[in-house]
Amino acid sequence: MVKKALVFLADGFEDVEAITPIDYLRRAGVELTTVSIGSELSVQSARGVTVNADTTLEKLGRANAADWDAVVVPGGGLGAENLAASKAVGSFIKAMAEAGKFVCAICAAPAVVLAPLGLLKDREFTCYPGMEEKVSGATWKADRVVIDGKLITSRGAGTAGEFAVAIIEKLVSPAEAEKIAKSVLLIT
Template sequence: MKKALVFLADGFEEMEAVTPLDFMRRAGLDAKFVSLAGTLSVTGSHGVTYRADMLFDEKVASEADMLILPGGLPGAQNLQDNEALGKLLLKFHEEGKFVCAICAAPMVLGHLGILQGKKATIYPGMEDRLIGATPVADKVCRDGNVITGKGPGAAMTFAITLVEALAGKEVADKLRTSTVYD
């Protein structure tokens, strides 16, 4: 079974974390919240506290097929400041595994050089943080093993794109129908 990890740092955008996790689980994928906060309880940018499935463990995380970074501030900055996560993202990118980020979080991929020569999207007004990328205005952009999303309003499109990348078009189409996604 394909495995995806959604990383939570204090100040994450709730919609951008919960929607991908929910859609992946509906699709039968092994998806988990991973806390970078040092405790299983992590509070989002709108004051909602979630319980992660696990604390960050580089060995366990390296066995996943996809890493997902929700945006939100200061959540995205907290993700960027985590050196162990940065090393893991670089390893995944070098191995051709999926690295995915939405809203402000694509700045983490830009900071690490992962977006070099790729197309990517980010929250409006933050395009200068897509270091090395060609910014696009699309809600979601997939360029090879890198998938980026624009913001909270793109969370469902982002989630469907992640499911399609890991489980295929047929599974994503069934999910579109069952969730009444247009």
């Protein structure tokens, strides 16, 4: 069965933290949908790159968390703040967690988006260095990627490849994750 995932994109998203998981997950055969949280498909990254999402949050409507296997939440200071400011994004991510789906966040997103939703409480996580100080009731680890059940977190742009491969390993299979990691020379 083909796995389905979505990546939320908000103005100010960190380029590598969004595009790398999109690229790797699609290589792994995951049916991946990019979702602009604004009213337009066009989303501006932190580095000024314009990306056209597959759909908007409004068009996605009241999507059922049961229809998806994973949600990916990129970081970038402004991007994470914009995601956190969206009640619809927060509701969807919480519904994914409650449905036992994979919730994956990188850089500022674990601290800025997931922690206020209560999704890090009593969990192990990682995030961009220093952002862990904003999180209470959770255990921060300095690892590049931390997996705690269906919660996958990572540190930043430099760990985006490892983050994407970890998602593939859990969502698809360890063999597919290794294949993708080798094909992009993440491992040799």
